Structure formats: structure tokens, C-alpha cells
Amino acid sequence: MTRRPGLSVRLRLTLSYAAVILVTGALLLAAVWLFLLRYVPDQALIVRADTPLHGVFPVRSTLLRVFAPRAAALLGFLLVLGLLAGWFLAGRMLAPLTRIADAARAAGQGSLSHRIRMTGRQDEFRELSDTVDTMLGRLESHVAEQQRFAANASHELRTPLAISRALLDVARRDPRHDHAELLDRLHAANTRAIDLTEALLLLSRGTVSREPVDLSLIAEEAAETLLPLAEQRGITLEVTGGVAPASGSAELLLRMVTNLVQNAIVHNLPAGGAVTVHTGDDAGTSVLRVENTGSTLAPDLVPTLTEPFHRGTDRVRGDEHPGVGLGLAIVHSVVRAHGGTLGLCPRAGGGLLVTVRLPGTP
Structure with missing residues (x-):
């Protein structure tokens, strides 16, 4: 009109x-x-x-x-x-x-770096100016994060696809190639691409469904799923604590706990390591702690572990679980979507202590 x-x-x-x-x-x-x-x-x-x-x-x-x-x-x-x-x-x-x-x-027009920075008395225009500056700052940070994430995601997705294409090219040139080995490697590359895609979908979710959940039950389920991996690496996996009632998506919270426990197992000592999962209630706040042994982490490395596609190169891990660099990034995204907080603290003797706090429910 x-x-x-x-x-x-x-x-x-x-x-x-x-x-x-x-x-x-x-x-x-x-x-x-x-x-x-x-x-x-x-x-x-x-x-x-x-x-x-x-x-x-x-x-x-x-x-x-x-x-x-x-x-x-x-x-x-x-x-x-x-x-x-x-x-x-x-x-x-x-x-x-x-x-x-x-x-x-x-x-x-796309220039999010411009700021008003109005001076003078605190009146309605000054309040509106400060609000616009705050909004522009958040938009600039969000757009920069999305651009960086899109660039990194494109790079990470290109790797398994390039591997699959190379394997198919080898099979086309050499019909007598071992098809069983080819299928295994294609399956591994495809699995990695699927895991990365699911991780990207989790990170892109802005809202979550709400239902009563118990973090202690979710922790036991995640530990039971990853117990074979821990036994294969000679790592002791223990779940302690009591009930931790919260409200949120059971699927996303299970993925969160699974990522934490899997990271704690993979980034551990070559042998004789330990992983402890503890749940409890702290003054109406549901608390989940995942602690593992491992190499000593530099203090400046810990804050970067929640960035997408960032891998702690100083952490010990095996080649059979290359990961996609989204483990703690997914955890951070899920915790933020549930209105909680995520804390990372390096242990004095090596390893990492991850603390998740979610709003509790009666």
C-alpha cells in the first residue's frame, strides 16, 4: 500500500x-x-x-x-x-x-559497527540512544559469530565429503579395490558428516520444549551408553550424587551430558584415567559436575573450549575418535537454551572440571 x-x-x-x-x-x-x-x-x-x-x-x-x-x-x-x-x-x-x-x-545498510555514543543529561533520547547502542553491539556480535560459525561449518563439512569423493574416485579407477575396506571408510566418513550435521542443528535451535527431567537419570543413561568406550580405554567411569530435577528437553539434555562424558573419556590419560559424574540439588538449582583426569590445561585455553570447531590440542585423545570440534560448543548452546550456566575449571593435577547449573523445579 x-x-x-x-x-x-x-x-x-x-x-x-x-x-x-x-x-x-x-x-x-x-x-x-x-x-x-x-x-x-x-x-x-x-x-x-x-x-x-x-x-x-x-x-x-x-x-x-x-x-x-x-x-x-x-x-x-x-x-x-x-x-x-x-x-x-x-x-x-x-x-x-x-x-x-x-x-x-x-x-x-550493513554497518553494525557504528555507535551513537550520545553525551549529555540522562533523558529519554539518551536512554533511547544507549538502548540502540546496546542492540547494535549485540547484533554485531551475533552476526560475527554466525559468520565465523558458517565459515567453520563449511570447512568442517567439506572434509568428510572430500574424503568420500576421494574414496569413490579410487574405487572407480581400480575396480579390484577391496570393497569391504572401501565401505568401512565410506561409512566412517558418512557417520562423521551425519554427526556434524546433527550437531549443527542442535546449535541452531533457539527454543526448547519444556518437560520435567531428572539430570541424575540422564547421567546414568549417558554413562551406561559410554561405558564400553571407557572400558576400552581403561578408564573408570563413576556416577554419584542424588536427584537433580530440572525442566527442559530430555533429548537435548541427554545430548549435553553424553557430550560431556564422551569428552571426559576421550580427553583423558592414555591408561588408568578416571571420569566422575556427580548430580545434585543446590538451593533449588540442579547441578551436574563432570570431572576427569588428564593432562594439565593452560588457563588461557579453557575459555576457548566452548567455541565451535575449537579443539584443545594439548589434550590427550585417540585417533579413532577424531570428533567434529562441537562437543563443548553443543553443551554451551544447550545450557544457554535452558537458562543455565556452564563453568569450566582446570584441575590442579590435570584434567578438567565442568559444572552445569540449571534452574530447578519442585
């Missing part, structure tokens, strides 16, 4: 100021007529000299003949003054709004 062009806000404010001044002047002139001129006699009066009111009194018609043109000129002057002053004052008042509009227009 086509919108008809209307008056600008500045022009409307100018007309409003001028109208207020004009009406105020007209009311003052009306008050002069009502309380002064109406009591002037319309005919000449002769007053005796011995009275308090003596002298020459003007006639009402004479006063009106002199007063009316000057009153009209005064109203015209007030109108012009109202228009000029209103235009100037409206421009001064709307100048911050113009800056905010320029920033929004620049953001609409």
Missing part, C-alpha cells in the same frame, strides 16, 4: 509552537478587551473637577480604532516569531533523534 507523504515531525512541532504562541497572544488581547476596554464609555463624559476622577477620558471607539491595528500587527509578529522560534527549537530538540535515525539507517 502506497503511503501518502505527510508533514515532518519538525514542521508539525513548529506549527504547534506557533499555534500556542498565537492563541496565547489572542487570549491576552481578549483579556484586555474583556477587563479594560469594555468599561471605557462610548460617549464623552464630563467629570467635575472636585471629584477624585477628573480629567479627559477617551472614547471607546477612539481606543478601538487605535488598538485594533496594533493588536493585529502584534498577532502577526507573534505568529512569525512562533514559526521561527518553533523551527529552531524543534530542530534542537530532534537533533538526537536524527543521530539515532542515522545510526539505524547505517545498520540497515
